[in-house]
Amino acid sequence: MSLTEVLERLRAAEQQAGRPTGSVRLVAVSKGQPLERIREQVLARGHFPLAENRGQELRDKAAQLGPEVEWHFIGPLQRNKIKYLRPVRLIHTIETLWQAEALAEAAHGWGHAPELLLQRHNGEAQKHGSDPHELPGLLRAVQDTGLTVRGLMTMAPYGDPQRAEQVFADTARQAHDLGLGELSMGMSDDFPLAVQYGATLVRVGRLLFEDDPAAHPGALIG
Numbered sequence: 001m002s003l004t005e006v007l008e009r010l011r012a013a014e015q016q017a018g019r020p021t022g023s024v025r026l027v028a029v030s031k032g033q034p035l036e037r038i039r040e041q042v043l044a045r046g047h048f049p050l051a052e053n054r055g056q057e058l059r060d061k062a063a064q065l066g067p068e069v070e071w072h073f074i075g076p077l078q079r080n081k082i083k084y085l086r087p088v089r090l091i092h093t094i095e096t097l098w099q100a101e102a103l104a105e106a107a108h109g110w111g112h113a114p115e116l117l118l119q120r121h122n123g124e125a126q127k128h129g130s131d132p133h134e135l136p137g138l139l140r141a142v143q144d145t146g147l148t149v150r151g152l153m154t155m156a157p158y159g160d161p162q163r164a165e166q167v168f169a170d171t172a173r174q175a176h177d178l179g180l181g182e183l184s185m186g187m188s189d190d191f192p193l194a195v196q197y198g199a200t201l202v203r204v205g206r207l208l209f210e211d212d213p214a215a216h217p218g219a220l221i222g
């Protein structure tokens with residue numbers, strides 16, 4: 001599906017949710033995609049943030065694609081790979097305090113700091129994210145490092161729309177309670193649903209880079 005078509009779906013979802021046009025940003029998940037494809041499918045069509053989940057891949061692509069690209073990181077943070085995240089503007093996946101501390105230290109050397117989202121765990125088999133009960137304490141501790149926390153990020157369980165609704169609703173409520181404005185939730189298969197529950201950033205990969213929309217019936221949810 002083209003970026004134009006994905007944007008049309010996003011704008012339709014905003015409208016259906018009674019939200020202002022443009023209130024949700026499309027983050028193009030470029031992991032695993034070659035540079036040429038990223039240029040063609042995304043960068044040639046406008047200014048959209050690109051997201052990667054591996055440090056080295058992000059560093060290499062950032063060096064090739066130039067300084068205008070706004071980079072986001074959406075993978076698990078490993079201590080020895082934080083050095084690759086220098087080009088990143090927003091990290092969606094902070095789960096523990098040491099990650100923020102290590103980033104704050106790295107940011108000193110870089111002369112600029114990324115902004116952060118805290119990843120919320122939703123039970124299930126999902127490995128990553130902070131337990132919802134620990135998020136308030138984690139937020140305060142991360143803020144004490146001097147870095148800025150903008151919001152929460154979550155991933156809904158795959159292929160279970162009802163459970164996804166619950167996860168999106170709970171995450172939105174907790175972000176509101178914590179006074180956090182950004183909500184990164186929704187992927188190729190569930191972003192229209194996430195928009196109904198207040199997503200401000202949707203992370204779309206496969207749908208943007210695959211040619212056959214029939215492979216994603218779930219994207220029609222919502």
Ligand SMILES: *Cc1c(COP(=O)(O)O)cnc(C)c1O
Pocket residue numbers: 029031053074075155187188189203204205206207
């Ligand atoms: C890969 C990935 C996405 C994009 O998923 P698609 O199903 O390809 O749209 C979003 N968020 C995270 C954290 C990812 O790892």
